[in-house]
Amino acid sequence: QVQLVESGGGLVQPGGFLRLSCAASGFIFSSYWMNWVRQAPGKEREGVSCTSRSGDLTNYATSVQGRFTISRDNAKNTVYLQMNSLKPEDTAVYYCAASTTGCDRCEFWGQGTQVTVSS
DSSP states (O other): OOEEEEEOOEEEOTTOOEEEEEEEESSOGGGSEEEEEEEOTTSOOEEEEEEOSSSOOEEEOTTTTTTEEEEEETTTTEEEEEEOSOOGGGOEEEEEEEESSSSSOOSEEOOOEEEEEOO
16 A cells, blocks of 8 residues: 655754655556655645655745745655755654645655754
C-alpha cells in the first residue's frame, strides 16, 4: 500500500536547522510531484514547498524562501526539506504529500512530523 513516512523533526532553537526526510513506497515516486505542507496549531494548512517529478522545478512559500530547500532522490524514493535559519513561526507539523498535478491537490499524505522552534 501507499506509504509516506516523514522523519527528522524535533526541537530546535531559533536560528538552527533541521533536515526532514520523507520515504515513499507503494507508488511510482518519480511520477509524482512532491510537496511539503505544514500546519501550525490553530492555523490553516500551508503549502511550504514542492518539487517536480525530476526535481528540476521547485517552488517555495514566501515565508520560507531563501531559508528552506527541497530536493528529491528518485533512486531512493525520498524527498527532503532542508530548513535553515528556523524561526518560532516555523513551528508546525510538517507533512509530505504526493501529487499528480503539481503543487496542490495531493493524493497521498504522510502522517507528519513535529517541528518545534523554541529557545
